[in-house]
Amino acid sequence: MDLKWLTEFNAPAGHEQAMRRALLEELKNYAGVTTSIDRMGNVVAVKTGKGAEPRKRVMLSAHMDEVGLIVTSCTEDGFLRVAPVGGVDPRVIISKRVTVGDDKVPGIIGAMAIHLQSAADRQRVLGYSDIYVDIGAKKKDEAEAKAPKGTYICFDTDYVEFGDGYVSAKALDDRVGIFNLLRVLEDDYDCDVICVFASQEETGCRGSKGAAFALDPDMGIVLEGTTCNDLGDVPETLQVCNTGAGVCVSFMDGTSIANRNLFRHTVEVAEKNGLSCHVKRSVSGGNDGGSMQRARGGMPVVVLSVPCRYIHSPSSVVKYSDVESQLALTKALLKSI
Numbered sequence: 001m002d003l004k005w006l007t008e009f010n011a012p013a014g015h016e017q018a019m020r021r022a023l024l025e026e027l028k029n030y031a032g033v034t035t036s037i038d039r040m041g042n043v044v045a046v047k048t049g050k051g052a053e054p055r056k057r058v059m060l061s062a063h064m065d066e067v068g069l070i071v072t073s074c075t076e077d078g079f080l081r082v083a084p085v086g087g088v089d090p091r092v093i094i095s096k097r098v099t100v101g102d103d104k105v106p107g108i109i110g111a112m113a114i115h116l117q118s119a120a121d122r123q124r125v126l127g128y129s130d131i132y133v134d135i136g137a138k139k140k141d142e143a144e145a146k147a148p149k150g151t152y153i154c155f156d157t158d159y160v161e162f163g164d165g166y167v168s169a170k171a172l173d174d175r176v177g178i179f180n181l182l183r184v185l186e187d188d189y190d191c192d193v194i195c196v197f198a199s200q201e202e203t204g205c206r207g208s209k210g211a212a213f214a215l216d217p218d219m220g221i222v223l224e225g226t227t228c229n230d231l232g233d234v235p236e237t238l239q240v241c242n243t244g245a246g247v248c249v250s251f252m253d254g255t256s257i258a259n260r261n262l263f264r265h266t267v268e269v270a271e272k273n274g275l276s277c278h279v280k281r282s283v284s285g286g287n288d289g290g291s292m293q294r295a296r297g298g299m300p301v302v303v304l305s306v307p308c309r310y311i312h313s314p315s316s317v318v319k320y321s322d323v324e325s326q327l328a329l330t331k332a333l334l335k336s337i
Helices: 003-007 017-027 140-146 172-184 206-215 260-272 288-293 320-335
Strands: 033-037 043-047 057-063 068-074 080-085 097-100 105-110 132-134 152-155 160-162 166-169 192-198 219-227 247-249 277-279 301-308 316-319
Touching (some): 003 166, 003 172, 017 033, 017 172, 057 172, 057 206, 057 288, 068 140, 080 152, 172 192, 172 219, 172 316, 172 320, 192 206, 206 288, 219 288, 219 320, 247 260, 247 320, 260 277, 260 320, 288 301, 301 316, 301 320, 316 320
Parallel strands (some): 057 192
Antiparallel strands (some): 033 043, 068 080, 097 152, 105 132, 247 301
């Protein structure tokens, strides 16, 4: 099991079966871990703590699903019309390779060639009504047979290591979190650790909401990838976080506000253990922390994010040292409870 292996699975929101099957098989190798699937399709892995009762019960969440597209119709000449699954900017997907459906029919995301666009066309952003997926079908019947309405489409992107410890792949948000949840379960803790491999985060944090309500833990930790925007021409104050600076801790985002005591404790644990860590500089985005924080009577939650360039695109980028930093801080935080 490695990060490359995890990014190669197609698991768009609401259709996480391949990822779920792989995780259930992988978790059979983990001693002392019990697994189950709940009604929302979350994989729940529980490792009982070594401490005396009553023990704290900590829910850790990372989402299985990824952004992608879904077929809405087929044109008479055999092209697929699509809608986004999750937040996918149409500007970043033109001419990218995709696979369509469980049979992984190859396709290309297309749009009108620049030679045929008017001056007005070139001044506006293409919307999904202007975009199609070409699977080489000659007519509508052929296209519908291969990709009926509701068929999921995923980006077809290779996992590539490049530069000074960087990785490019699809779905790094949140396969980095899945990777680290699995590695968290390799260790022992005094507290009970409940790892939720969540479904449908990209379409409204739906899986974690049901899991948090049913499990009713004492606190929550979210492992995710977050936008960093650390490009050379962006002022430092507008850079959300930075690759290579270690795991990013959020004080607030679009769906949750970190528990102040837990936030401070997390930063203190990082400092005490000499771990790379920095604080997110923007109130933006959202993740399973929001649904977990508001489940039942509520719970304290902290979000630990791997900075991710070009997030929600066919080719996102992380620095591997930040992935290791997220793991190290998560383990240290659990051992401090």
